[in-house]
Amino acid sequence: MKPSSPIIKKWAAPLALAFGALTASAGVLAAGGGALPYSYEADVDNLPSLQRGAKYYMAYCSGCHSxxxxxxxxxxxxxxxPEQMLRDNLMFTDGNIGDTIASAMPAEKGEDWFGQRPPDLTLETRARGEDWVYSYLKSFYVDPERPMGVNNLVLAGASMPHVLWEQQGWQVLASEDHDEKEGGHDGHGHADPFDSVRKGALSPAEYDKFVGDLVNFMAYAAEPGRTDRQALGVKVLVYLFVLLGFAYLLKKEYWRDIH
Ligand code: HEC
Incomplete structure (x- = not known):
């Protein structure tokens, strides 16, 4: 008979449960589409990135999106x-710090101007996926057929203008033979579907980081408790392991006189 087996049996279930809870929360968010040009996994623990993302979001997106x-x-x-810093630098409406983030644009105007009301973005990374939002923000391209002269590869006929053109510059859809000849790859193993026609203020790598910061912030906003929950999961695991150690010592103590 193996004296250690009851302890292992006793702890197997809670440990499996704790592991399961930890990995499940990550798994739910990892679902992504296969046909997207780029992939991205948000990092909601990177505080400086979230701060930058919040700044970019307020400056470039909150004008239209709530x-x-x-x-x-x-x-x-x-x-x-700090609240004062946020009030001075990130709030473009003269509301209260306790307000939800409203769009600066009245809803009816949005439809008049764009034929499409800019949707609320709180849950966007969960609705569409982080890969999708990241790809969307990298996939605006010049298309003279569209009313605003711009289209989007992952949302065909999108009525949103390319609001980040100053950062990214302008690009067009790459022709097939170009891809074969030059094999432009973006490091993720996909051929880049675009050719740059005008440089932006940021290099391609800097623009990726810019968009990454935005998506990180949006992923945080979609689930502000995610970081707390994962931290709690880790604490629970540590607690269980410490307990397991004590249980083992106790077991040795009990069995010492019997042998
Ligand atoms: C000038 C107004 C305007 C600004 C500024 C703007 N958007 Fe949009 N956005 C729109 C409109 C209009 C749509 C609807 C597009 C459609 O469905 O055709 C849209 C759609 C989107 C969508 C797709 C929603 C979906 O699931 O279909 C995302 C994501 C998005 N915007 C993100 C952003 C981000 C991030 C920024 C800031 C970098 C931003 N937008 C800035 C007007 C704007």
Whole structure:
């Protein structure tokens, strides 16, 4: 008879459960589409990146898109941004720090101007996936057939203008033979579907980082408790392991006099 087996049996279930809970929360968010030109996995633990992402979001996106389930005050405390600094630099509406992030544009105007109301983006990374949002922001291209002269590879006929053109510059769809000859790869193993026709203020690598910061911030906004929950999961695991150690010592103590 192996005296250690009851302990292992006793702890196998809670340990498996704890591991399961940890990996499940990551797995749910990892689902992505196969046909996207780029892939990206958000990092919601990178505080400086989230801070930059919040800044970019407020400056370039909040004019049209609301985040109706996210409050300025929560961003301030989660991202460790002093409230006054947030008020001075990130709030473009004259509301209260406890307000949710409203779009600066009245909803009817959005439809008039774009034929399409800019959707609320609080849950966007969960609805579409992080890969999708990242790809979307990298996939605006010049298309003279469209009313605003711009189209999007992952959302054909998108009515959103390429608001980050100053950063990214302009690109066109790459022709097939170009891809074969030059084999432009972006490091993820995909052939890049675009050719740059005008440089932006950022290099391609810097633009990727810029968009990455935005997606990180949006992923945080979609699930502000995710970081807390994962930290709790790790604490629970550590606790279980420590307990397992004590249980083992106790077992040795009990069996010592019997042998
Ligand atoms: C000038 C207004 C405007 C600005 C600024 C703007 N958007 Fe949009 N956005 C739109 C409109 C309009 C749509 C709807 C496009 C459609 O469905 O045709 C849209 C759609 C989107 C979508 C796709 C939604 C979906 O699931 O179909 C995402 C993601 C998005 N915007 C992200 C952003 C981000 C990130 C920024 C800031 C970098 C931004 N937008 C800035 C107007 C804007």
């Amino acid at each position: 985040m109706q389930f996210m409050r300025y005050s929560r961003i301030a405390s989660d991202l460790e941004i």
